[in-house]
Amino acid sequence: MPVTENWKPxxxxxxxxxxxxxxxxxxxxxxxxxxxxVKIIKVPCSCxxxxxxxxxxxxxxxxxxxxxxxxxxxxxxxxxxxxxxRRMTLLFSMLDYLGVEDGRTRVEWVxxxxxxxxxETMNSxxxxxxxxxxxxxxxxxxxxx
Amino acid sequence: xxxxxxRAKELLASGQVARVLGWKKGEHSYDPEVAxxxxxxxxxxxxxxxFCGANLSKYMIEASKLxxxxxxxxxxxxxxxxxxxxxEHRVDRxxxxxxxxxxxxxxxxxxxxxxxxLDVEIAGDVLKVSSLYGDSEVxxxxxMLERCHVCKGKEHKVFDETLLESADTVDLDRFAEVERxxxxxxxxxxxxxxxxxxxxxxxxxxxxxxxxxxxxxxxxDSTAFNSEQKANTTSFEEKMFxxxxxxxxxxxxxxxxxxxxxCPQGIPLHLFNRKFIKDINRLxxxxxxxxxxxxxxxxxxxxxxxxxxxxxRR
Amino acid sequence: MYKIQKADLPKLYASIAAESDLxxxxxxxxxxxxGLYTETADVDIDTLKTVKSAKDIFFPQSETLYKVRRENxxxxxxVEQHRTSPFVVFGIRGCxxxxxxxxxxxxxxxxxxxxxxxxxxxxxxVSLACGRPDTSCFCKVFGIDxxxxxxxxxxWLVGKVLYWQPKTKKGEALTEKVASLLEKADEAMVExxxxxxxxxxxxxxxxxxxxxxxxxxxxxANFDSKLWEEMYKPCLxxxxxxxxxxxxxxxxxxxxxxxxxxxxxxxxxxxxxxxFTMMAHGNNRTSQMQRFRQRxxxxxxxxxxxNQGMFSCVGCGRCVDKCPSHLNIVxxxxxxxxxxx
Numbered sequence: 025m026p027v028t029e030n031w032k033p034x035x036x037x038x039x040x041x042x043x044x045x046x047x048x049x050x051x052x053x054x055x056x057x058x059x060x061x062v063k064i065i066k067v068p069c070s071c072x073x074x075x076x077x078x079x080x081x082x083x084x085x086x087x088x089x090x091x092x093x094x095x096x097x098x099x100x101x102x103x104x105x106x107x108x109x110r111r112m113t114l115l116f117s118m119l120d121y122l123g124v125e126d127g128r129t130r131v132e133w134v135x136x137x138x139x140x141x142x143x144e145t146m147n148s149x150x151x152x153x154x155x156x157x158x159x160x161x162x163x164x165x166x167x168x169x
Numbered sequence: 170x171x172x173x174x175x176r177a178k179e180l181l182a183s184g185q186v187a188r189v190l191g192w193k194k195g196e197h198s199y200d201p202e203v204a205x206x207x208x209x210x211x212x213x214x215x216x217x218x219x220f221c222g223a224n225l226s227k228y229m230i231e232a233s234k235l236x237x238x239x240x241x242x243x244x245x246x247x248x249x250x251x252x253x254x255x256x257e258h259r260v261d262r263x264x265x266x267x268x269x270x271x272x273x274x275x276x277x278x279x280x281x282x283x284x285x286x287l288d289v290e291i292a293g294d295v296l297k298v299s300s301l302y303g304d305s306e307v308x309x310x311x312x313m314l315e316r317c318h319v320c321k322g323k324e325h326k327v328f329d330e331t332l333l334e335s336a337d338t339v340d341l342d343r344f345a346e347v348e349r350x351x352x353x354x355x356x357x358x359x360x361x362x363x364x365x366x367x368x369x370x371x372x373x374x375x376x377x378x379x380x381x382x383x384x385x386x387x388x389x390d391s392t393a394f395n396s397e398q399k400a401n402t403t404s405f406e407e408k409m410f411x412x413x414x415x416x417x418x419x420x421x422x423x424x425x426x427x428x429x430x431x432c433p434q435g436i437p438l439h440l441f442n443r444k445f446i447k448d449i450n451r452l453x454x455x456x457x458x459x460x461x462x463x464x465x466x467x468x469x470x471x472x473x474x475x476x477x478x479x480x481x482r483r
Numbered sequence: 484m485y486k487i488q489k490a491d492l493p494k495l496y497a498s499i500a501a502e503s504d505l506x507x508x509x510x511x512x513x514x515x516x517x518g519l520y521t522e523t524a525d526v527d528i529d530t531l532k533t534v535k536s537a538k539d540i541f542f543p544q545s546e547t548l549y550k551v552r553r554e555n556x557x558x559x560x561x562v563e564q565h566r567t568s569p570f571v572v573f574g575i576r577g578c579x580x581x582x583x584x585x586x587x588x589x590x591x592x593x594x595x596x597x598x599x600x601x602x603x604x605x606x607x608x609v610s611l612a613c614g615r616p617d618t619s620c621f622c623k624v625f626g627i628d629x630x631x632x633x634x635x636x637x638x639w640l641v642g643k644v645l646y647w648q649p650k651t652k653k654g655e656a657l658t659e660k661v662a663s664l665l666e667k668a669d670e671a672m673v674e675x676x677x678x679x680x681x682x683x684x685x686x687x688x689x690x691x692x693x694x695x696x697x698x699x700x701x702x703x704a705n706f707d708s709k710l711w712e713e714m715y716k717p718c719l720x721x722x723x724x725x726x727x728x729x730x731x732x733x734x735x736x737x738x739x740x741x742x743x744x745x746x747x748x749x750x751x752x753x754x755x756x757x758x759f760t761m762m763a764h765g766n767n768r769t770s771q772m773q774r775f776r777q778r779x780x781x782x783x784x785x786x787x788x789x790n791q792g793m794f795s796c797v798g799c800g801r802c803v804d805k806c807p808s809h810l811n812i813v814x815x816x817x818x819x820x821x822x823x824x
Contacts, residue, residue: 075416076388079409084742096473106471110453112478114419114468117448118412118441120482121350123359131478161359164405167741196688196817197618200809203717223808228717284531285618287688301683302615364512370535370544372753374721374807390758395740398758399722400545400750402739431807433723434514434534 033087033153035062037146038077040070042100043135044092050139058146069093070131071104075115078129082162088128088153092142095133105133124161127152170217172332173242176268178209180240186266187237190228192221199278199289203228205239217242217333219291222275222314224427226250226260227380233261241265244272245335246316248326249423249459250380255327256462257421259383262327269325271333274309274317277430281305281312310340316426316439319343326460343424344447346440366407368434371399375428375438381418381458388413415441420449420468423459452476485647485658486668492528492645496520496573498661504570506540508533517572528574528640531617532801536729537575541602542586544726545750548598548736552744565601571657573609577632578622578799580610582729584633585786585795589732607653610634613680614641619800621689621813627797630680641676648673689798689813696819699788706780710818715775717808722753724802724811725778730795733759754778779815 039045045066051058063086067073070093081089091112099105112131120126132145173191180186193204194214201216203223224247232239243251248269254260276296281289285301296307319342323335350358376382376389389398389410397406415422424446428438449456452475453467487495499505500520508527509518515530517537535544550561587603590596610632613620622629631637635654639646647665649658658665684690696705725731735752738745752759754777760767768774786795796812803811 076409076413079412083405083409103471106473106475107468109475109478110468110471113452113476113480114445114448115412115416116479117481118415118444120355121347121358121444122362122408122412123353123355123357125355126479126482129479162405162408164741165403166739166746167743195809196813202809202814205716284615285683287618301618301686368512368514368516368534370726372721372723372726373756374719374723377719377721378807390756392758392761397545397737397739397750399735399753399756400737400748402545402748402750431721431723433727433805434516436512 031154031158032059032061033150033158034085035059035088035090035146035150035153036081036086037062037064038067038070038073038089038091039064039134040072040093040100040105041066041068043094043098043133044070044142046136047092047134047138047142050136051143052139054139056139056143058143059150061150062146069099069101069104070108071099071101073108073112075111078115079162082128082159083164083167085159085163085167087156087159088130088149090130090132090145090149092132092134092145095135098135119162122161125156127156128159128162170215173217173268173270174212174215176330176332177206177212177215177240180266181209181212185238186240187235188232188239189215190225190232190239190241192216192223192242197286197288199276199286205232217270219274219276219309220278220289222277222430224250224378224380224425226254227378227383229260229265230254230383233259233264235264238264238266240268242268242270243325243328244270244275245323245325246272246321246423246425248328249321249457250425251459252326252462253421253423253459254380254383256459256466257383267328269328269331271331271335272317272323272338273336274313274320274338276309276312277314278312279435281307310338313338314426314430315437316424316429321424321457344443346437347443347447350440350444362408363404365436366411367404368436369401369407369411370434371397371401371407371410372433373399374431374433376414378427378431379414379418379422380425380427381421381423382414388417411438411441415445418442419445420456420466421458422446423457484668484670484673485665487645487647487665489640489643489645491664493526495661495664496526497522498664499571499573499657502660503568505573506537506570507573528611531613531615532576532799532804534801534805535727536582536799536801537572537579538582538586538729540570540572541583541606542590542599542732542734545748546598547746547748550744550746563598565597566605567601569605569607571607571609574611574638575608575632575634576611576613576799577627577629578620578797579729580608580633581622581625581627581797582799583608585730585793585797586732588790588793607636607657608634609636609638609654609657612637612639612677614639614676616680616683616687617800617804618688619803619813620684620687621692621798621800623684623687623690623798624692624694625794625796625798628681629684630677639673639676641672644668644672646673646676689800692813692816693820694783694794694816697783697787697794697816698792699784701784702780702788705784705819706776708819710822711772711776714810714815714818715772717810718755718771718775719808720755720757720771720774721807722755723805723807725753725755726751727801727805729799729801730782730797732795754781779812782812783816
């Protein structure tokens with residue numbers, strides 16, 4: 025897949041309301057840079073993210089999808105992220121099995137205090153997806169017009 | 170087979186059961202259909218042989234709503250599905266009288282390798298096929314459904330009584346095919362599934378036959394969901410449907426193989442479910458859905474030290 | 484009558500495909516369906532029945548009708564164009580060709596379905612006689628002769644030779660285009676092949692199904708039969724029978740939101756599905772029994788009532804082969820034959 029020099033991937037980041045979204049806020053207020061192509065979707069808890077959300081994001085044009093939540097043990101709802109962890113582990117394994125490039129999905133635990141981690145995570149994820157090029161294998165042709 | 174009919178007649182006559190759920194003789198020897206029998210007379214059409222592959226557990230969801238008990242014949246692997254449905258409160262154990270029937274492997278008519286089949290005689294280990302274009306013989310084992318080669322075991326997980334002896338049929342490794350795909354490069358994997366899923370016609374047979382797909386309204390039938398539901402519009406839709414369907418039954422799928430048996434396009438759908446089963450076994454400990462009524466399901470429980478998503482990527 | 488060696492067929496395909504799209508049975512992942520010819524396609528004309536019928540080519544399972552895009556404060560509407568380039572369908576069996584006549588009754592009656600009409604006009608049908616009919620075939624019941632199918636060109640595969648007989652103007656035009664690959668042939672071989680096929684057809688278990696209980700009058704007579712209540716029970720409510728059927732013509736029209744536009748498309752619907760004919764007030768068939776009855780009554784009673792007695796089943800037997808529960812139209816016909824109403 026030829027990628028032009030200035031091609032920018034579209035990244036969807038699902039961030040939990042309590043930790044990661046606050047982490048993104050902190051990154052912003054600390055003036056830490058991360059690419060503007062990261063579209064953040066706030067969810068009440070990482071556990072809210074249905075596997076279908078991830079696929080839908082790819083369908084509608086995302087080139088990479090990342091899920092951020094509270095660190096295991098720190099979930100605002102005590103255990104939500106533990107369930108999310110199992111679900112995403114299985115889903116990512118299935119996507120690998122279907123031959124979707126494994127760099128397009130990631131889970132990262134980011135606390136409200138980790139503005140730096142948030143920005144670094146996004147920067148490295150965007151770079152990885154950029155290297156992979158546009159998402160073809162999980163895209164929907166109808167949305168590419 | 171006669172003992173099944175005799176027992177069914179007894180139970181009907183004594184009033185213990187109001188009806189019988191079993192298999193009825195088809196047009197030919199190889200196409201029995203699922204049927205409810207309401208009286209002794211109708212039981213003359215009852216059959217139970219190698220072609221009775223259909224898993225009757227799913228029909229018990231509807232039968233649980235009927236007046237009185239239903240006598241149902243469950244093969245060992247069907248009994249796993251029944252336990253799973255009990256666990257999910259989708260069937261009523263009190264409404265079922267379960268006779269666990271023995272199983273010695275079920276047959277796939279597509280594997281007989283003959284055109285214009287008129288009749289198949291099951292003669293022990295050999296199938297005598299007579300067709301419009303000549304007769305042939307096939308070893309019973311060679312015509313078995315894939316699922317029977319990797320059978321979970323011939324022990325009934327729920328029953329009131331059992332009839333007929335089972336025979337062991339395992340001669341393949343359950344996860345060999347999954348491992349073969351796992352070993353491919355991402356490009357090969359993608360090409361393989363793309364080619365298989367491109368055949369999908371979205372007929373929903375896999376979903377509707379699946380005992381784990383027991384939702385009253387499927388998410389794919391929701392009008393609010395922007396899903397194609399019945400149209401094979403783009404390759405994305407087919408992937409979406411099959412990934413999500415497999416995910417929705419992950420940890421609940423007993424690997425009964427009905428999805429692959431009924432697919433009109435011969436898509437090996439069990440490979441999706443089995444991938445999840447393999448991952449669950451590896452990551453969260455051996456788990457067999459439907460084996461135990463009390464055991465916690467892998468996706469509704471957790472350990473604090475579970476593997477991280479994508480931890481095993483290269 | 485012309486002929487071409489079977490071994491030379493790839494040349495024939497390439498020659499047709501050089502001028503127009505060519506659809507023919509192609510094997511993908513071990514299953515044969517109609518597909519577009521390419522140099523690498525695994526063409527399979529030996530399989531008797533493709534899983535899906537050739538209906539897909541004229542009436543696709545899903546097709547976009549138009550797209551609506553929002554541009555600033557305006558909407559732009561992009562209407563899907565009619566097919567204007569000719570194409571050839573090779574290897575359709577007799578039942579599937581007749582199925583086109585059934586579809587014509589629906590789509591070419593007023594109001595004419597212009598998308599379908601354009602494809603019918605642009606398409607040239609090259610049919611193929613059935614060498615080895617299957618147990619589930621019962622086209623004879625509907626007066627179809629699978630030894631001599633309809634079509635613009637009719638072909639017979641006899642041993643290693645394909646015989647080629649143009650029947651219509653379109654067929655003659657196609658024959659002219661590929662004339663350099665064909666040679667003149669004698670009809671004797673084809674005649675004996677036809678007789679052999681007809682002899683097999685006579686032996687088919689469903690060849691003599693009686694349709695006496697069906698037709699226009701059955702619409703009233705069979706509707707309230709108790710048999711439906713018994714027969715529907717094993718039905719899983721999947722759409723396999725309708726999607727493999729060459730004559731099922733019901734469709735749904737839906738919108739797809741791409742995020743930046745809306746695409747209106749139509750797709751096959753199935754009377755087996757719970758949302759079939761769903762309207763604002765709800766659904767007028769509320770049980771699976773009613774949906775099950777609808778399928779068979781439509782094919783065997785309502786359609787003939789509206790189309791001078793023509794049944795909308797062609798006896799291809801695909802539903803017989805593919806039903807997960809081994810339910811099918813043959814069992815329905817026989818049940819009524821045996822038990823009356």
